[in-house]
Amino acid sequence: MNPTAHSTGDHRKKKDVLSAFFTQTARLSRLRSQIAALLLTTILFAVGCSTNRTRVVLLPDHDDHVGKVEVANAHGSTLIDQAGYGVTLKQQSAPAPAAPIDEKEIQKEFAAVLEKEPEAPAKFILHFKSDSDVLTDSSLARIPEIVAEIKKRASMDISVAGHSDRVGNEQYNIELSYKRAQQVSTLLQKQGVDARFIHTSSHGEGNPLIPTPDNVPEPRNRRVEVTVR
Template sequence: MPRISSILISVLLLMVFSGCGSKSTIVLLPDPDGKVGQVVVATEGGQQVLNQAYQAVEAKGPKAPPGEIVVLNPEEVQSIFAEVIAVDPLIPVKFILYFLLNSNELTDESQDELPQIIKTVEERNSTDIVITGHTDTVGAMEYNYKLALERAEIMKGILIANGINGDNITTTSHGEGNPLIKTQDDVEEPRNRRVEVVVR
């Protein structure tokens, strides 16, 4: 199944034409990473497939076929749909960082990701950052809960040290209870020794 990318419904047009039927314009936007999915605009009268960035089609009602596909330039989209874009929430970005065994020390590879996390927080001017700590199944559940929370707090401290407001950061622990890779008890699994950082 093709990945569904962002769909922008023109609330302005819906409001303007509310007296003469449900007329709307659908625009296919690229995802934050620049990738483009596919959207099928279908009515009883036919369908159109949008699969390129900024393609747009007008739907005039449930029985009328969708209009011809047109391609808008990004400036047109920003101008025409400014109000809609302003209230359209950004898709949360998740980072996964890994830790050494029985430790709250990041792996070298994960330390290399820190600048990108900080850059993302700053670019989004984020005030909602959630850090969740996890462990593998080695050790007692109570110990792992505390270790996972320590990992989350360590990550919070790193962000604060780099200028991120600590009031915007929430930390929590799942201990060994939410593994990325399911294992039996008392099994070392590097991919479960992690924190997940969600930036909204």
């Protein structure tokens, strides 16, 4: 057997697995933004129902992601997929195409709902020493700050996502990123955070803050991102 051909085949399989992993992660991210947008438009829809007409308005989530929502009645349907666009429904006719709604009009009509909108997620970036799951001193000092935010919100949704730079191969960096996420999770749990509320993930080198060529060290990419909702 040609060892070079065998090595190339193994590398291709690893690349395929990694590609599938990152594709699934991206799909989950898009799904989350679409669900957030849909939930918000559903609330605005309920407000519109209290009048003689029903209005549905699509707004972005806290990360400025825009989902989409289909609005339908017995006569037809229409799709809203742009932020600030809306549809006014009437029982006697099909929904008209989505049209832009003036920001002042949105604020006035849905003020009561927007005031009760959930607080934006708190985000923290922690950095690590090279080729290690050991936090830098400045990042380690931020753990109490994160714990305080979790307790203030009584959060039950804490995302801990590990990342790496592009030094080393992809599989190694996925494993290293996971170790980094696990290390932060352990530190939070030692401070009293319930493990059931912590969701860890690994992105490896696939989602850099600072794009670089392969095998170029970049300290800002050696990180864990903690999101507290």
